[in-house]
Amino acid sequence: MAIDKYIKEKGYPLRSLVAFSGEVNDKESGPEPFKETSKELNPDLKGRNIAEAFKDDQFQILLVANKFQTGFDQPLLCGMYVDKRLDGIQAVQTLSRLNRCYPGKDDTYVLDFVNDSEQVLNAFKTYYTTAQLSDATDPNIILDLRTKLDATGYYDEHEIDRVVNVILNPKAKQSQLETAITPVADRLLKGVTDVPRREMPGFSLFLTDL
Numbered sequence: 106m107a108i109d110k111y112i113k114e115k116g117y118p119l120r121s122l123v124a125f126s127g128e129v130n131d132k133e134s135g136p137e138p139f140k141e142t143s144k145e146l147n148p149d150l151k152g153r154n155i156a157e158a159f160k161d162d163q164f165q166i167l168l169v170a171n172k173f174q175t176g177f178d179q180p181l182l183c184g185m186y187v188d189k190r191l192d193g194i195q196a197v198q199t200l201s202r203l204n205r206c207y208p209g210k211d212d213t214y215v216l217d218f219v220n221d222s223e224q225v226l227n228a229f230k231t232y233y234t235t236a237q238l239s240d241a242t243d244p245n246i247i248l249d250l251r252t253k254l255d256a257t258g259y260y261d262e263h264e265i266d267r268v269v270n271v272i273l274n275p276k277a278k279q280s281q282l283e284t285a286i287t288p289v290a291d292r293l294l295k296g297v298t299d300v301p302r303r304e305m306p307g308f309s310l311f312l313t314d315l
Contacts, residue, residue, distance in 0.1 A: 121166040180205035
């Protein structure tokens with residue numbers, strides 16, 4: 106309710122949704138317990154599931170309490186504000202809600218009010234052997250990595266385009282991505298590098314944790 110009040114005062118053309126389980130008692134805000142379906146919180150749901158309603162353009166902020174931290178696949182998510190303790194697999198699963206690719210989505214942003222950066226890094230290191238954290242990002246790192254990958258000879262331009270097309274297709278299935286990556290993965294595992302060399306486009310294929 107405070108967020109909606111702030112949005113209205115600023116005149117921003119957007120709405121918010123709130124998701125939580127059970128009931129919340131707050132006598133200062135109202136005499137009756139609040140639920141997800143309360144008209145004071147989500148007046149425009151109209152019987153819809155919150156995850157589905159969030160796809161509408163008018164809703165650009167989703168406030169959650171112990172919900173949607175896993176299994177919530179919304180590729181348009183690009184920012185997250187964290188105000189609760191996250192640790193271990195919970196930290197990885199929660200922050201990974203942002204990593205879905207989508208056309209026009211150039212970056213993601215996390216503002217964490219509670220957790221220590223080193224603890225979050227350690228949580229990711231358990232599952233990603235190449236997890237890194239630094240104060241500043243050098244864009245040349247990506248270019249250097251691309252040069253090294255291009256020189257390995259494990260893939261060609263057509264295979265890069267095929268993977269990129271699948272990733273950028275919001276209707277693509279996991280099986281399509283596996284099909285696109287399998288030939289390159291097989292060469293990598295077998296150490297075969299006799300792919301015909303052609304000019305590389307502006308994308309690189311990253312294979313990690315095979």
